[in-house]
Amino acid sequence: MKALIIVDVQNDFLPGGALEVAHGDEIIEQINRILPKYEIVVATQDWHPLNHKSFASSHVENNVFDVIEWNGYQQTLWPNHCVQGTPGAEFSSLLDTNRIQVIFRKGMDKKVDSYSGFYDNLKSHSTGLDGFLKSKNVDEVHICGLAADFCVYFTAIDALELGYKSVIISKGTKAIDKDAYMKKKELFLQKGGLFI
Ligand code: VGL
Numbered sequence: 001m002k003a004l005i006i007v008d009v010q011n012d013f014l015p016g017g018a019l020e021v022a023h024g025d026e027i028i029e030q031i032n033r034i035l036p037k038y039e040i041v042v043a044t045q046d047w048h049p050l051n052h053k054s055f056a057s058s059h060v061e062n063n064v065f066d067v068i069e070w071n072g073y074q075q076t077l078w079p080n081h082c083v084q085g086t087p088g089a090e091f092s093s094l095l096d097t098n099r100i101q102v103i104f105r106k107g108m109d110k111k112v113d114s115y116s117g118f119y120d121n122l123k124s125h126s127t128g129l130d131g132f133l134k135s136k137n138v139d140e141v142h143i144c145g146l147a148a149d150f151c152v153y154f155t156a157i158d159a160l161e162l163g164y165k166s167v168i169i170s171k172g173t174k175a176i177d178k179d180a181y182m183k184k185k186e187l188f189l190q191k192g193g194l195f196i
């Protein structure tokens, strides 16, 4: 059984948003077009408290997009984005949300960032996405949304490690950093990931 995972199609990741992904809006039409092909459709939603430690504003001595050592890994410090309850955290009004069965929120713990839709970056907390998919006998996931080089990529990698056939929908995603995404694409292919 196949499932579609729509990652973080939220206003703050779209042009004009706090952490805008260039041309991010162009994927919405593609996603709406393929959505009816899937019986199982889920979404993730980045959902941070205002004092989240991934925000540069939580670090007086740092600037936006600085990379710091945090929790034992290299963490990019982001502009405030997808703050719980704000318009920037809402799904785009252009996205067809009617057939989304479950929304998995992530990034609520201010002490750890959460790129993948499956777990936080330390893999200490699961969102429940894996359990939901297994309960529906899903063995293949198709992933789209934003951003290609962060939440889409890490969701796709975790899906592979959890034993799913993992497929990134090329026309349904855009990257923050295109060069970094090229390298991540290579790694994903090496690990057995696929692109359509
Ligand atoms: C994301 C950076 C920070 C994403 C979320 O959805 O790709 N990127 N939070």
Ligand code: ZN
Residues within 6 Å of the ligand: 046, 048, 081, 082, 107
């Ligand atoms: Zn975030």
